[in-house]
Amino acid sequence: MTMVDRPEPPPIVCVVGPTGTGKNRLALHLAQSLDIAIVNADSRQVYRDFPVVTAQPDAQEQSVCPHYLYGFLPTSDKVDAGSFVRMAREVIAEVLDNGRLPVLVGGTGLYLRALVHGLAPTPPIPESIRKKVASVVRHRGRQWAHRVLSRLDPEWAAKVHPNDRQRVTRGLEVRLATGTPLSQWHRQQTRTPRYNALTLGLDTDLAALTPRLESRIRRMLDAGAEDEAHRAWARCPDPDAPGWTGIGCAELLAMIRGQLSREEACRLWLQNTRAYAKRQMTWFRKESEVFWVQPDARQWPLELVSDWLQSARG
Incomplete structure (x- = not known):
């Protein structure tokens, strides 16, 4: 097959940015005007036992359009970039076959980079x-x-x-x-993209984001995050299980085990969430071809995706 004959990579949209900026809300807004399916690209929202702590879309949100790869994995199991790419490629193919636009939503930059550009060629480990x-x-x-x-x-x-x-x-x-x-x-990853990806990044700064993160943690606690953690511990009483390593999960587990008071756990939860958001900002700022939008923007991102999709589909 010559370069001229090579088929165009299939279109996907990625909605990225730091935790707590409303990525899924933006995707749901797109769903009001476009025929899309939302695909999770967050390494923590895969865990079945932690829908509240990991801020997974609730039943009402998931009824707006099809959602994939949320809340399916036991706390005892792990997911990595390789397994995510395999699952996501299967889901994306299904979504495209159904005539919908796949919209990947999440803050795990490594997963999205691996999906679009392939996995880094790391050797087997003895x-x-x-x-x-x-x-x-x-x-x-x-x-x-x-x-x-x-x-x-x-x-x-x-x-x-x-x-x-x-x-x-x-x-x-x-x-x-x-x-x-x-x-x-x-850094040796291939730069030949497997998908024609339009990436929307939710733009904010840490000072503006911190109060939103604090408010979100309070809402999670009001929604039963502690009870959720207790139930998860009853099902998987292994502190080294992969599902317990997530921010929020780890701090609540320390509280359950008597290592932290409730106040200390909440303070550490916010501190670690804020630090994670900072790392996400640094990661996505280094990514090329990200269209940055304000967290509450709606009309301009919709117009951008609509125009891009029309061009991508010829």
Whole structure:
């Protein structure tokens, strides 16, 4: 097949930005005028036990248009960029076959980059190194492991939260097995896109976002976040389970186990959410071809998507 004959990559829209900026609200606004399906691109909203804590769309929101990849994974199971890409590609193909536009919504930048541009060519990790790293992280703790990662691969460490045992562990494994930082492996990703992606980024600053984050945490608590965490702990009493590493989940678990008071857990929850939002801002600011819009903007993003879609579909 020649370059001229190569088919155009299928169209998708990505709605990105820091946590708490209203990405799903914008997508639902698009659904009022466009035939879309919303696909989750947030690594925490996949967990079945935490619909409130991870701010998954509720039943009323999901009734507006089809939603995919929300709340299906047990707390004990893990998801990574590779498994997300496999699931998302299947869903996107189904959505396109049904004549709808896939709109990916979420703040996990690595997942979206891997989806559009492919996965970084990281080598297999010897089982001996996997076991050694897992043992050390388990006995020394996540905070210690993140400090070690900050010395071995500061660029990757800056992108992951200390509670994210899976990604911290992956960074240590790759660095120890290959001598090359995981961040450097990721820079070798192909830049030939698999999708014709229009990316809308919700633009804000940390000072303006912080009160919204604080208010959102209060709403989550009012909506039963503590009871949700208690039920999840009854089903999965393993503090190292992947589902417990998420922000909000980890702090509520510490409260349940008597390690933090309710006040301390809420304060740490806000602190960690704010730090995560800052990392997300840094990540997406480095991404090219993002159309930045204000969190409460509605008409201009709709016009932008409509015009782009008309052009993309010829």
